[in-house]
Amino acid sequence: MNTADLDHFRRLIHQRLSDLAAQSAAGQDAQSVVELDQQAVGRLSRMDALQNQAMAKAQQVRRDAEVHRLQAALVRMDEDEFGYCEDCGDEIARGRLELDLAASKCVSCAAG
Structure with missing residues (x-):
């Protein structure tokens, strides 16, 4: 992978x-504690609020996992390992990296 490609992917990772x-x-607001005052809202409204809070927390967990994977990709860039499969060492297809900036395995190794 040449320097221009690495710069391109580094910009995409930082943007993401x-x-x-x-x-x-x-x-952050959607993850805050849900008020359980029965005088303020009805039972169904509280259930909706709790469900919305749970979904917001699950989305945050997914975002945190993606941030971790992208930061690992930046480390691989610094170590000149970005774009190469961590299992077999072959180059990862550019199209795969465009779809998943944090891909660390080629299609063959990822498939098992």
Whole structure:
């Protein structure tokens, strides 16, 4: 992988990390503690609020996992290992990296 390709993927990774940080900031309110005052809202409204809170927390877990994978991809870039399969050492197809910036395995190894 040449320097221009690495710069391209580094920019994409940093942009994605920025997007994830913005999404996390926007989702903080949805993860807050749900008020359980029966006088303020009905039972179904509270159940909806609890379900929305659970979904917001699950989305945050997925965002955190993606951030971790993208940060690992940046480390692989610094170690000149980005774009190469961690199992077999073959080059990972550019199309695969475009779809999954944090891909660490070629299609063959990922398939098992």
